Amino acid sequence: IMRFTVSASSGRARLGHLALSGGPDHPVAMATPGYLIYNRCGSDPHLPQSPAGILLTPLNHWLDKLALLRQAGNLRQLCRLRPDRQLLLSLTDHLDYYPTPGVTAQHVGLPTRSGKAPLTVELQAELTLLTSPELVQPLADCEIREGDGRKRARKSVDRSLAFYDRFTTALEQQGGLGGGGPALMASWVGGYSAEERLRCLRELESRGADGLVVEGFRYYNQPVEDFRLAQCESVLTEALQQQQRSQPPRPLYFPGLVHPADIIRAAELGFDLFDGSLPALLTRRGLAWLTSATGGSWWLHVGDVELLTATDRPLDPGCCCRCCRQFSLSYLAHLSLSNEILASILLMEHNSARLAAFFNELRSAIESAESLGGLATKYAAAVVPPTAAVAPLANDQARLKDDEA
Amino acid sequence: EVLYLPRPSLICMSMATSNAAYPLKFNIISKCGTTAARTAKMQLPHATVDTPVFMPVGTKGSLKALTTDELSKLGCRIMLGNTYHLGCRPGPEILSASGGLHGYMHWPHALLTDSGGFQMVSLSKLCNIDEGGVTFTSPYDGTELRLTPEESIRIQNGIGADIMMQLDDVVHSSTTGPRVKEAMERSIRWLDRCLAANARPTQQCLFPIVQGGLDSDLRIQSLDALASRDVAGFAIGGLSGGEAKSTFWRIVKLCTERLPAGKPRYLMGVGLPLDLVVCVALGVDMFDCVLPTRTARFGVALVPEGQLQLKKRQFETDLRPIDDRCSCPCCTGGYSRAYLATLLKEDGVTLGCSLLTAHNVAYMLNLMSEMRQSLVDGKFSEFVRQFFRLQYPNPTDYPEWAVEALKSVGVSLLSGEDVKKSSCNVDGSGDVEVK
Numbered sequence: 001i002m003r004f005t006v007s008a009s010s011g012r013a014r015l016g017h018l019a020l021s022g023g024p025d026h027p028v029a030m031a032t033p034g035y036l037i038y039n040r041c042g043s044d045p046h047l048p049q050s051p052a053g054i055l056l057t058p059l060n061h062w063l064d065k066l067a068l069l070r071q072a073g074n075l076r077q078l079c080r081l082r083p084d085r086q087l088l089l090s091l092t093d094h095l096d097y098y099p100t101p102g103v104t105a106q107h108v109g110l111p112t113r114s115g116k117a118p119l120t121v122e123l124q125a126e127l128t129l130l131t132s133p134e135l136v137q138p139l140a141d142c143e144i145r146e147g148d149g150r151k152r153a154r155k156s157v158d159r160s161l162a163f164y165d166r167f168t169t170a171l172e173q174q175g176g177l178g179g180g181g182p183a184l185m186a187s188w189v190g191g192y193s194a195e196e197r198l199r200c201l202r203e204l205e206s207r208g209a210d211g212l213v214v215e216g217f218r219y220y221n222q223p224v225e226d227f228r229l230a231q232c233e234s235v236l237t238e239a240l241q242q243q244q245r246s247q248p249p250r251p252l253y254f255p256g257l258v259h260p261a262d263i264i265r266a267a268e269l270g271f272d273l274f275d276g277s278l279p280a281l282l283t284r285r286g287l288a289w290l291t292s293a294t295g296g297s298w299w300l301h302v303g304d305v306e307l308l309t310a311t312d313r314p315l316d317p318g319c320c321c322r323c324c325r326q327f328s329l330s331y332l333a334h335l336s337l338s339n340e341i342l343a344s345i346l347l348m349e350h351n352s353a354r355l356a357a358f359f360n361e362l363r364s365a366i367e368s369a370e371s372l373g374g375l376a377t378k379y380a381a382a383v384v385p386p387t388a389a390v391a392p393l394a395n396d397q398a399r400l401k402d403d404e405a
Numbered sequence: 406e407v408l409y410l411p412r413p414s415l416i417c418m419s420m421a422t423s424n425a426a427y428p429l430k431f432n433i434i435s436k437c438g439t440t441a442a443r444t445a446k447m448q449l450p451h452a453t454v455d456t457p458v459f460m461p462v463g464t465k466g467s468l469k470a471l472t473t474d475e476l477s478k479l480g481c482r483i484m485l486g487n488t489y490h491l492g493c494r495p496g497p498e499i500l501s502a503s504g505g506l507h508g509y510m511h512w513p514h515a516l517l518t519d520s521g522g523f524q525m526v527s528l529s530k531l532c533n534i535d536e537g538g539v540t541f542t543s544p545y546d547g548t549e550l551r552l553t554p555e556e557s558i559r560i561q562n563g564i565g566a567d568i569m570m571q572l573d574d575v576v577h578s579s580t581t582g583p584r585v586k587e588a589m590e591r592s593i594r595w596l597d598r599c600l601a602a603n604a605r606p607t608q609q610c611l612f613p614i615v616q617g618g619l620d621s622d623l624r625i626q627s628l629d630a631l632a633s634r635d636v637a638g639f640a641i642g643g644l645s646g647g648e649a650k651s652t653f654w655r656i657v658k659l660c661t662e663r664l665p666a667g668k669p670r671y672l673m674g675v676g677l678p679l680d681l682v683v684c685v686a687l688g689v690d691m692f693d694c695v696l697p698t699r700t701a702r703f704g705v706a707l708v709p710e711g712q713l714q715l716k717k718r719q720f721e722t723d724l725r726p727i728d729d730r731c732s733c734p735c736c737t738g739g740y741s742r743a744y745l746a747t748l749l750k751e752d753g754v755t756l757g758c759s760l761l762t763a764h765n766v767a768y769m770l771n772l773m774s775e776m777r778q779s780l781v782d783g784k785f786s787e788f789v790r791q792f793f794r795l796q797y798p799n800p801t802d803y804p805e806w807a808v809e810a811l812k813s814v815g816v817s818l819l820s821g822e823d824v825k826k827s828s829c830n831v832d833g834s835g836d837v838e839v840k
């Protein structure tokens with residue numbers, strides 16, 4: 001169902017090709033380094049239809065909607081997903097929910113809107129069959145708190161391996177594995193212990209995991225923009241060297257990295273897949289990602305009264321998205337200041353296009369065997385500011401109040 | 406390569422064949438043999454609009470969660486912009502520099518703007534009205550602003566809508582006493598000032614607004630004065646403020662009976678599907694209301710049988726589309742009620758709102774389209790009866806005011822046959838029995 005090939009490499013960075021043939025008549029091929037398409041409940045946060053590709057489908061959004069899922073019997077049909085959408089059924093949304101404590105030998109507690117909900121092996125197997133994803137991340141112990149030591153790391157590896165084994169068994173029993181079943185993206189855990197990380201890697205390789213998802217580095221109360229690759233890079237060094245030698249190559253997915261420079265650095269280390277959550281993160285902050293840094297900043301806060309006079313230019317002259325082709329920066333600023341939903345829609349179109357352009361740039365750099373250092377320097381200043389620093393676009397409640405007028 | 410074209414030039418049809426003093430042509434295609442309903446084609450600079458028409462409201466220069474492409478695909482050819490909000494921000498200068506609101510929001514079809522008067526009165530805490538204009542405090546930044554007839558037209562000229570509204574002296578429909586007469590008379594004087602102030606008379610027409618509260622004599626005075634002006638069409642104001650429906654329809658009928666038949670009648674701020682059907686029967690051509698867009702954001706879907714409150718428990722596992730007879734993108738796209746409810750409840754996801762807005766707007770536009778077709782086919786009365794049967798399974802639930810209003814124009818909802826039209830006065834005297 002999944003074929004991953006590496007076509008070129010530059011240092012440890014590698015160009016790859018991920019082909020999924022689960023969907024009938026709709027094989028999807030994705031160039032790596034690439035990104036999964038961020039969504040919530042089967043929908044892009046602001047766009048009617050996200051671009052074709054692999055939809056990141058975190059289970060935690062669905063655990064409080066089980067009755068509906070079971071009634072519908074098919075997640076793709078329920079969400080009206082186009083045939084060119086492939087799914088990666090993952091555990092937790094990395095943008096909005098932090099892994100919350102709550103793992104036992106029997107279940108993993110995932111955060112939902114109505115509190116923590118338990119995910120068991122049996123439940124995940126059932127949901128996997130209801131969803132028929134091309135890729136699935138078996139449940140795992142991804143918890144980490146600051147100060148956790150080797151003992152906790154060891155426990156997370158042991159538990160995760162046990163979950164992995166039981167999940168594959170359950171899936172086989174329910175007829176969901178084998179030729180038509182999903183590829184398994186195993187959680188690579190082990191806390192901040194290099195030894196445990198290496199052990200986990202070896203164990204997963206010996207089980208023939210199809211791909212790896214790096215988990216268990218971001219502390220449970222750490223905001224997404226606070227998490228930097230530098231925090232954990234050294235822990236992975238030895239394990240990654242081992243990983244690079246393994247054949248056949250398996251795709252490595254590192255979710256939770258939002259800063260462009262971190263994505264570049266992770267690609268340099270050999271990672272292939274990232275979560276495409278940056279556009280959503282920027283859009284909800286009212287920030288646009290520009291083609292080139294202006295005045296030292298990569299981001300433009302569009303809800304700025306000063307921008308109302310910009311009637312003669314688009315948001316980003318270097319961009320071809322609909323927002324930049326059809327509308328002036330003044331209009332976008334006006335919509336944003338007026339708390340209009342259309343502001344989010346247009347901004348998301350732009351930021352999504354910008355992310356795609358960024359990954360094109362990344363892949364081009366690898367292909368032309370350029371050192372990625374130059375690219376990293378270019379994007380060094382592209383640091384997503386923390387929430388408090390920027391006034392966000394109004395949320396739905398505020399908008400409803402606003403419109404009473 | 407810069408692909409953005411500043412001030413995109415949008416096609417603007419010149420009214421070459423019009424020999425009137427304003428850019429609007431109103432050609433009646435078909436009249437109902439029983440009621441006062443009629444269907445017409447209204448030619449405006451940016452679009453030809455079929456009437457009766459429902460105009461969605463894009464208050465601040467955007468329809469909630471819908472792009473202009475999506476709105477156009479639903480068949481919308483005229484929508485509203487709100488002068489009060491747009492005048493405060495971004496303001497007429499920025500709009501002029503952007504090719505008007507048309508260019509700013511990339512809307513190629515027709516626009517209508519109100520005068521700003523209504524919000525001024527309803528939104529500001531302090532509001533002083535004198536012969537010159539209105540002084541009020543802006544809720545945006547608390548500064549004192551003055552809106553005069555000339556200023557309102559200046560802003561509306563900057564916005565560039567095909568149809569503008571006069572600035573009128575607005576009183577709430579519950580107001581009684583000499584203030585109502587004062588406001589009605591002042592509105593006539595302000596109309597003349599507005600007409601004189603229109604700097605773009607060949608590109609933008611101006612509708613006067615009939616006032617006079619709920620007093621038929623005052624209404625008649627207003628009607629006679631306004632009808633004597635050479636204007637493109639007429640608006641009926643002061644009637645969406647919660648007044649008794651039995652009075653509401655009588656005033657509407659009074660106005661439509663006295664206004665020139667060959668010009669469009671616009672009933673401002675109305676309304677619910679039921680209101681639209683009855684008022685079309687009474688001879689109204691144009692309507693606007695925030696209902697479809699506002700209810701969408703509360704998770705309410707409009708259907709022929711009434712409304713569905715999608716966020717309620719009963720829809721949590723309901724996998725049917727909102728309405729399988731509907732041809733909007735939401736219903737034909739197979740989005741189920743349950744999934745829409747899921748999307749609506751998920752904070753930070755706009756798709757649910759977009760889909761529901763599209764459905765509700767499509768519902769209203771389709772309702773008007775069906776009415777127009779029934780008028781062309783000569784089956785309007787039957788359409789009205791069928792509309793009521795769907796909304797109210799039990800005939801005893803038919804709203805009294807609607808039954809009376811339709812009876813007064815020859816449609817008997819209860820007997821199923823058309824009846825002799827009857828005269829009726831606002832105070833209740835006349836042939837129509839008032840319970």
